[in-house]
Amino acid sequence: MAETAATTLHALIQAGAADATALSSPGGVPLTFGQLRALTDRTIAALNAQGIGRGDRVGIVLDNGPEMAAAFIAIAAGATSAPLNPAYKADEFTFYLNDLNAKLLVVAEGSETPAVAVAEKLGVPVVRLQPTPDQGAGSFTLTFPDTAATPAIDGGPADPDDIALVLHTSGTTSRPKIVPLKQSNVCASARNIRQTLAFTAADRGLNIMPLFHIHGLIAGILAPLSGGSQVSCTPGFNALKFFGWMGEVRPTWYTAVPTMHQAILGRAARNKEVIAANPLRFIRSSSSSMPPQVMKEIEDVFGAPLLEAYGMTEAAHQMASNPLPPRPHHAGSVGLAAGPEIAIVDEDGEPLPAGETGEIVIRGDNVMAGYENNDKANSEAFTRQGWFRTGDQGTLSPEGYLAITGRLKEIINRGGEKISPREVDEILMDHPAVSQCVTFAMPHDKLGEEVCAAIVLREGQSLMEKDLRSFAAERLAAFKVPAKILILDEIPKGATGKLQRIGLAQKLGLV
Known part of the structure; x- marks a missing residue:
């Protein structure tokens, strides 16, 4: 039909x-x-x-x-x-x-x-x-x-x-x-997400995302409602209350950003009974990259697929998503085009073949017509072929799976050597003592930019900066090894819980 x-x-x-x-809320009347x-x-x-x-x-x-x-x-x-x-x-x-x-x-x-x-x-x-x-x-x-x-x-x-x-x-x-x-x-974006995740009236979402942000508004609220699903709205993310809400609401799914998933994971061991009593159909992650190590841990703990998706405000959120089983979903990939068309182009906006790295561009009925009262931004944001430039760099596999290699503006230029901060993140995250990591550019008087990283250790772990740099040096080319690694109790986040590379050097007093 x-x-x-x-x-x-x-x-x-x-x-x-x-x-x-x-709509419902923990403890409330539907x-x-x-x-x-x-x-x-x-x-x-x-x-x-x-x-x-x-x-x-x-x-x-x-x-x-x-x-x-x-x-x-x-x-x-x-x-x-x-x-x-x-x-x-x-x-x-x-x-x-x-x-x-x-x-x-x-x-x-x-x-x-x-x-x-x-x-x-x-x-x-x-x-x-x-x-x-x-x-x-x-x-x-x-x-x-x-x-x-x-x-x-x-x-x-x-x-x-x-x-x-x-x-x-x-x-x-x-x-x-x-x-x-x-x-x-x-x-259109709500429809795309509904179709990707196969929402029905039997689903119940647990919304922990902020509702002043595109992720929460579209994926958390509108997409499930467009499928006749129920959404339970919490007062906002709280890792201490998450499992209590899970036991009460009995959700079939939830969506969050990686920092929230990691906080939930940190309390999962003491909430095994709640997890076992409330099997999830899937877990969704979007808004920033999900470290593959964390993805595996979440899937092992919850026994549910973690589907990483790719969204941005200009696309009314979703552009790509890993599909539900039985189709494969891959760590390190944001999945298949899930609504708009996606292509990889060179600097002139011309399409590149599968496997080549270039800028990710999109077009579709979920994409904005243009920024308001900003001709300069619009002339830069759209290719002459009519595609919207995401500002992200990536590759498409022959099967159509998209991998993001970094934000074009976040790529570190160390004396002419271009370094993807995500690549460094993934190496540092492989160290058993590291819980969170953000690699970013630090100004340097001779090289222009130097590689720097901020990390948070797992509970009860200790680690010296020199030991982590040695660990990285065994796995990365010398020019990619962070010159400085800051070990922090917490990495500063943006309003929506995202770890932001741009401006982090200033926030941490390194400039």
């Missing part, structure tokens, strides 16, 4: 049976698909009455949990959602609310976020969201300011070409760029 693919969020949430659970649809219609009507319609930007500053998931969907179905990291400081909120041209800001009732004072200064009305958990996880009411408003001209549910979601790129090397994603883009 041919399915009609949803091209708007309003259509996407029609997937589940009216009485089937859409919210059905019927209730989610009614909540969405009420929210669109309330926004329209206040003059907010299709294309108007609504900043959302809410903590992780079912209300954030429901508010994102309900607002994006009729306007443009702009989720912002609640941990931002006033200066950051000033930049983002200004840059987005937000027409409204939604915060939780009683919230003391600095975003409120910033919005008031900028003249952006503040709406308070009051959770009503007794009516279902994620259920809420909105309280608008007491000012007269003219109803929206463009009201009702959004069209496929309307912008559903705006996010900023992380901006590690430049000013953050606005990524506008259409209704059709986010729905």
Whole structure:
């Protein structure tokens, strides 16, 4: 039976049976698909009455949990959602609310976020969201300011070409760029993930990803809902609570970034009974590279395949993914094209044969049309053949499996020798005492850049820097061996839990 693919969020949430659970939360009352649809219609009507319609930007500053998931969907179905990291400081909120041209800001009732004072200064009305958990996880009411408003001209549910979601790129090397994603883009990505992972109404996801980031919003929430699945929304990642949630929610899968998987793995030995009682269909990893050693350990502990996927904000998340069994999934690969077309090209944008290293490019209905108000970035981001340049370097095997060799901007240039930091990571991770590793460039007055690495040791282990450098020297060419290895209690992470190479030398005081 041919399915009609949803091209708007309003259509996407029609997937589940009216009485089937859409959203839940540990310890909470479930919210059905019927209730989610009614909540969405009420929210669109309330926004329209206040003059907010299709294309108007609504900043959302809410903590992780079912209300954030429901508010994102309900607002994006009729306007443009702009989720912002609640941990931002006033200066950051000033930049983002200004840059987005937000027409409204939604915060939780009683919230003391600095975003409120910033919005008031900028003249952006503040709406308070009051959770009503007794009516279902994620259920809420909105309280608008007491000012007269003219109803929206463009009201009702959004069209496929309307912008559903705006996010900023992380901006590690430049000013953050606005990524506008259409209704059709986010729905295409949700469909691609649903098909890759074969979601059905029998699945239950445990969302631990932040919901101000593309990974959590699309893979954690929209993709499973588009398959009629249930998602249990936690207050955010907490390794100490993960196995308690697992025992209560009984998920069939979860998605996370590698640092979270490693933290979960660190507590798995004392939670064997929970793992045995709750078999998972699969585990998904995305947003940064999964060390092959960690992948093997997770698969051994959980007895489930770990499927590494490849995503980015500009593609509304997923571009490639390892497939479910019985098809093979490979450590060190992000799998097969899983939605958009993928090619490897040279500097002129011309395709390269299988096995050759070049830039990874994509095109498809999940890919943004272009950055907002940024002609320079767009001229650099798209090839003349119409492919989007990911900025990643990689190779495609003859079977179509994609391996990422590094970010073009992260490649270390040591006196003209180009070094992939991932290659060095994988060697250092082979040392039995090493738990986490990030290799990065450190400025050098003669060579331009020198190789440096930051590591975290496994619990109870000790290791000298010189011994780890000797270990690396036996396995790497001399120019690839880190000149300096920092042994830390914790490596600084970005807001979404990713280990970021760019800027790490400055963060660690090496510049």
